[in-house]
Amino acid sequence: MSTLIAPSPYPLSKFHLVIKDAAEEVVRHVQAPDALVGMEFLTNMSASAQGLYDVRLPTGQKRPLSLNLLVIAESGERKTAVHNLVAKPLYVFDESRMVRYTAEADEHEIQMGIWKAVDTGLRHQITRLTRDGKPIDEVRQELTGHAAVMPVKPRSRRIMRQNVTDRSTMDALEGDGESVAFMSDEGEVIIKGGALKQTGVLNKAWDGAQMLTLDRSNGVSVVVRNPRVTVSYMVQPKVFDALLARRGDIMRGSGHWARYLIGYPPSTQGTRFAYQLDIEWCHLPKFHARMAELLDEFGRRTDAGVTERMTLEFSVDAIARWIDLANQAESMLSPWGYLHDIKDFASKLLEIASRVAALLHVFSEQEGKISVDTLNRAIDIVEWHMHEFKRIFSPELSLPQELADAKKLENYLHLQFWSQGLNYAQKNLVLRNGPVRPASRLNAALTYMEEMNQVCFAEGRKGERYIQLNPNHFMMVGSSFNSIPGGFQLIW
Template identity: 35%
Template sequence: MSGNREFPIRMLPAIVGNAIYEVVQHTQAPLPMVVAEMLGVISLACQNRIDVCRLNNLRGPTSLFIVTIAESGERKSTVSKLLMKPIYQMEERLFEQYKQELINWQYNVKIFKAEEKALMSKLKSDIRCGKDPTMARECLKILQDSYPVEPVRYKLTFNDTTPAAIKEYLCGEWRSVGIISDEAGTVFNGYTLNELPFVNKMWDGSIYSVERKNAPEILIKNARLTLSLQVQPVVINRYIERKGDVAKGIGFFARTLICHPFSTQGYRQITNPVVSSEHLPVFHERLMEIVNESIINKDERICLHFSPEAGQRWVAFYNKVETEMRLIGFLSDFKDYASKVAENMARIAALLHYFNGNEGDISLTAVEAAVEISAWYVEEYIKLFSKPQELDLINTDANELYWWMKEYCSQNFVPYIRKNTILQYGPNRFRERNKTNELLSTLYSQGKISTYKKGKTLFIQPMDSLAVI
């Protein structure tokens, strides 16, 4: 779990960061959970508006796959509704409009078929009677060219569906959707992720052939798919037990930004009932501006390139990740995930740059933000998918730190210890901030400590010393 490692929210553009803080204030949900949902919403809005070009003009989608693990009661649904509200409202309006357009289209098709039948009768009559059928043929040809155009069904999101339904929809005129779920148990336990090779192809932006009975083959081309799934630990654990080897083996998890945020339950005290409400509407306004543009220009995407300095930073990040994949590197056991990190970073950079309203090439600022976010997700992935023996080592170190904290509290007759005290006076090999954060996260997840933050100071309390208060 992410524990006390802070998400680099300071790197986000103000229009995004301010809205995130506002949602956190309203819901007191874990900040990384809100950020993950925000990234999913931005991906959904922008994926049909922009692509990103990496080294050597390699063009690709900006769609993200995001999975956030959170317990029941973390206010997943509330966060999702707050961020997605205008999109859901728009979908309702578009559906009502589509139903009316469909009725009109069906009426026009009936008229067309009646006219077609009359002209076919005229053509047959002319041929049978030995008359010149040229006029009837010309009229029939003109009629065929005026077949009523079927209305486009603009559906932006799916929740619980099948791969067949998604394929059928992406074969149509609108080819940009998201599988969005704040309770993704139905997604992981149902049919939606049954065809992971197809899902991976959509992340890649590849062409996909759809063969149907009694109908010609259809190609899904230039389609875009966002995944934004919030799921309870018990559900994702069962999914990993059943299909985890397959999902990892074919690269589904490698493409996914996955995290398990630190729970805020038990710490959601109301200290100031008055919170700001001006930033979320600004975010929604920009969100819907992009969605409307993507519908108006549904067949045209802008390709964003990196500025020279941003391109150099991307290359440096790519090379660093590649180096860490070596035998003794940080990512040596996670080569599958590492192989996609730089591409995900490029997508995040493009999304942040465009959503912020910046013009021109992707800026160095956007790339630096994407680097920090990507690095945070790399640590989350490693924590979640580390080998058992690595976890055993962490648990051993965590237990040592736990008993040292208990001894400290006992000797000093205090119920808690400051985090900085551990960094200054704790066991020598634990006096490194990242290591301390990792071990405290493990102890918290095991229920052995509680934490309290006052200002910038973090206090840790061994659970069996609670009675001292």
């Protein structure tokens, strides 16, 4: 993966209040990257609502609310802490379903033992009657009737799946209307487990395929009808690099990654200072309550055998806005357009935005059709991910190493020195504690910064080297260090 420019802040403010307040509360208390938190909320919204709702696009196609998400973040970014906090209602739901499944499995074993004993007895009767030359019609009818009442093996109807093989991916989806989420805060589990080897199956499920089949060598067919699948995992940059090297061409060429909201937020490590220990959660419980409400409704409908989902539609104003956005996106596919090198993601852009809009509509408990305001909010969220997709996959936005290091160093010097009232930093301390090593890379970055008139150098009494910060530059750094060269702004 190329060296990258840091992204802009994640648009948490575009979520409706029940989501926004909870997400900002998690960012504030956990001090994890804002995009990591925002994407974890989207993951849980998708997993909670996809079994109950679909969305009808302005083009007339009915699509799932399911999302695919990929977070790239270093070790220590508190991925697990964020996941465990936000996904708590999913764990509670799955645990209750597993308790029920265990009881049903125990009862099934007992009933199956009885059924087998009766089955064996009837077959023995047929053997004796046949040996004695007596009619078997009556016993055969009993055997036929007995076969019809063989106890049905219960299913583990949990939503979250992690360490699955490519074969068990289909097993998890088997049946009608299954809703599952392949999600993990340690994405290597998902990658090595085999789920991503089934990109064709996952693509079709994301598209809302009515039926998928897998014919096994033993003559048994696995039939999947109307599945709903959320895919969400967090990986470290080195794991992502390895995935790119091993399967990147296949996953990009198959259109799998075009169906993702991807984020690679800057680290918050080194800035996470604690000011209080008695944390109070005021807003997250409200989001959890909405999640639990949706999951409970899904559980009731599943138990009742109801597989049909409710279909959300857009208002007249939202449809007009959607068409306008589609035309804007189309105009940006030309050779000189912003989307020309990420046409695969551009082809899914409006559909993903429609799904996000539907999720916002559901979680904010709005009635009627999806409003133009909700669609605009979704567009702003997906636009951030559009820039991320281009930032990660487009060679046009990669940076020379010294420029990328200079950006990191600029941020570090601003936070650790300028913001503390210091206009200088000892070079050895920056090398020891700063974000750029070894010394050769630090020197290259400082040379670039000197050429850009951002810093200069001085020598202390004992020969120690100091980095002098240019006040004219560092007064402006706080509002500009995350900007993208060229200042591209989508007109949406």
